[in-house]
Amino acid sequence: MCGIVGLFAKRPDVEERLGALLGDMLGQMADRGPDSAGLAVYRDPAPAGSTKLSLHSEDPGEDWSVLGAGVAVHASHAVVVLDGEADDVVARVRGEFPHPRVMSAGTRIEIFKEIGDPRRFVERFDLASMAGSHGLAHTRMATESKVTTEGAHPFSTGLDLCLVHNGSLSNHNRLRRMLRREGVAFQTENDTEVAAGYLEWRLREGDTLQAALEACLVDLDGFYTFAVGTADGFAVLRDPIACKPAVMAESDDWVAMASEYRAIAVLPGADAAEVWEPAPAQVYSWERRGDREASPVARPLAETGA
Amino acid sequence: MAVADAIQSVDLAETSLRELNRRLHAADAAPQWRVAHPDGAHAVAVGIDAEIEVDVDGHVGYYCAGMNKRATVRVHGNAGVGLAENIMSGTVVVDGYAGQSCAATGRGGLVVVRGDASARCGISMKGVDVVVQGSVGHMSAFMAQKGCLVVCGDAGEALGDSIYETRVYVRGAAHSLGADCVEKELRDEHVAELRALLDRAGVAGAEPAEFRRYGSARKLYTFDVDNAGAY
Numbered sequence: 001m002c003g004i005v006g007l008f009a010k011r012p013d014v015e016e017r018l019g020a021l022l023g024d025m026l027g028q029m030a031d032r033g034p035d036s037a038g039l040a041v042y043r044d045p046a047p048a049g050s051t052k053l054s055l056h057s058e059d060p061g062e063d064w065s066v067l068g069a070g071v072a073v074h075a076s077h078a079v080v081v082l083d084g085e086a087d088d089v090v091a092r093v094r095g096e097f098p099h100p101r102v103m104s105a106g107t108r109i110e111i112f113k114e115i116g117d118p119r120r121f122v123e124r125f126d127l128a129s130m131a132g133s134h135g136l137a138h139t140r141m142a143t144e145s146k147v148t149t150e151g152a153h154p155f156s157t158g159l160d161l162c163l164v165h166n167g168s169l170s171n172h173n174r175l176r177r178m179l180r181r182e183g184v185a186f187q188t189e190n191d192t193e194v195a196a197g198y199l200e201w202r203l204r205e206g207d208t209l210q211a212a213l214e215a216c217l218v219d220l221d222g223f224y225t226f227a228v229g230t231a232d233g234f235a236v237l238r239d240p241i242a243c244k245p246a247v248m249a250e251s252d253d254w255v256a257m258a259s260e261y262r263a264i265a266v267l268p269g270a271d272a273a274e275v276w277e278p279a280p281a282q283v284y285s286w287e288r289r290g291d292r293e294a295s296p297v298a299r300p301l302a303e304t305g306a
Numbered sequence: 307m308a309v310a311d312a313i314q315s316v317d318l319a320e321t322s323l324r325e326l327n328r329r330l331h332a333a334d335a336a337p338q339w340r341v342a343h344p345d346g347a348h349a350v351a352v353g354i355d356a357e358i359e360v361d362v363d364g365h366v367g368y369y370c371a372g373m374n375k376r377a378t379v380r381v382h383g384n385a386g387v388g389l390a391e392n393i394m395s396g397t398v399v400v401d402g403y404a405g406q407s408c409a410a411t412g413r414g415g416l417v418v419v420r421g422d423a424s425a426r427c428g429i430s431m432k433g434v435d436v437v438v439q440g441s442v443g444h445m446s447a448f449m450a451q452k453g454c455l456v457v458c459g460d461a462g463e464a465l466g467d468s469i470y471e472t473r474v475y476v477r478g479a480a481h482s483l484g485a486d487c488v489e490k491e492l493r494d495e496h497v498a499e500l501r502a503l504l505d506r507a508g509v510a511g512a513e514p515a516e517f518r519r520y521g522s523a524r525k526l527y528t529f530d531v532d533n534a535g536a537y
Binding site for chain 2: 264265
């Protein structure tokens with residue numbers, strides 16, 4: 001089953017409450033995915049020349065302070081901003097601190113995910129305290145691989161990029177072999193990680209996000225509703241058969257997507273929002289234009305009359 | 307009986323869904339109901355078997371008015387997957403859009419969607435009449451057996467795939483027809499049938515003559531090796 005929620009703030013007061021609102025949405029989707037939950041939130045850009053990492057450790061006694069004074073600990077995860085370009089920083093951290101796992105790298109993205117009840121996740125990671133420009137969250141009901149922290153969503157798909165998925169893929173083993181030959185690394189036997197690796201590969205080969213998602217329609221066999229987070233917004237894609245649900249809504253204050261409307265109903269002003277079901281095999285995306293403080297404008301790249 | 311005749315109001319922000327449905331199923335259920343704050347809840351007003359009217363103010367989730375018998379259920383908002391699934395009789399009207407599999411397997415009654423209906427509208431319908439003022443998604447009227455599907459807008463891919471005896475009327479464009487679905491002549495009896503359906507659904511501004519009729523070519527009823535490629 002699985003549940004997806006996404007929220008994009010169009011106003012500063014919604015940015016302030018982004019984590020709290022995403023937590024409320026996630027709670028509504030808890031029974032669609034009771035075994036794990038995860039969040040990608042975009043906030044606090046790292047200064048030029050530095051890289052923000054999200055790290056995870058299974059050791060509750062992990063000494064995060066060795067990463068420096070600026071490390072922010074969130075339950076089993078920590079976020080740290082380090083000087084250097086992403087590739088160098090990731091290599092350095094993996095070399096010096098082999099134990100923690102790198103969950104995300106970029107300038108704005110932070111990823112947190114854990115096994116267990118999604119409502120407990122919301123409390124444990126204190127989503128209510130998190131401000132941000134936009135975010136995606138996921139509740140997982142595992143079907144294709146084990147219930148583990150690394151099997152939970154979101155999956156990082158490159159710098160400041162992540163993927164959450166509702167559905168399952170049939171050709172992930174063959175795709176994983178192909179992508180490994182292309183140099184994409186995988187940590188699990190999970191099907192969604194393959195979709196994330198596929199997007200990472202397409203983007204590395206020069207595709208735009210739109211083109212990379214459209215390529216999914218050709219190369220991925222299975223059923224899926226995807227939500228992809230980017231530094232500036234998010235995108236949504238459903239497979240051509242559209243077995244898996246998705247609802248989108250837009251108000252003057254926010255753009256939201258969810259597996260079911262009840263996750264959107266908890267947002268302020270949901271009653272008056274425009275609500276629609278995204279059409280199959282069509283990429284919907286929103287991003288900020290220009291100076292984000294001055295003009296936080298959402299922009300649907302593609303829309304149907306549906 | 308002034309009390310029993312008054313409109314019964316139920317606020318789903320305060321009353322549980324099971325309690326609402328239990329009251330609607332009661333043998334002495336009041337004739338008129340108003341439901342507030344559905345907030346996307348699933349299974350609102352399912353399984354009613356009484357000549358009562360239920361107005362729902364807001365958006366509902368999955369399977370609203372499923373298995374409806376005799377009742378009139380009006381949703382003043384959008385409906386999720388499986389609206390009026392297996393409806394037996396009565397009327398279900400949605401002011402907004404309906405999600406996938408609207409009126410699936412419905413055996414009787416009338417389902418009206420003022421906006422668009424998503425994929426698989428009328429899948430395996432068995433006698434229900436469905437009137438959609440907007441457009442319908444792909445695979446609508448898939449394996450439809452009986453009743454009428456009226457689409458005032460356009461129809462998505464593979465309309466009427468493997469259709470049996472349902473009559474499908476589309477005013478706009480049908481993106482493509484499914485296996486064994488063909489366009490048929492719109493004769494006088496069909497114009498009359500369509501006019502009656504549009505009147506019952508309260509649809510103004512759509513003339514029956516503007517519609518095209520689709521139905522079964524009746525080549526896939528029994529297996530024939532010459533048609534193997536079409537199955």
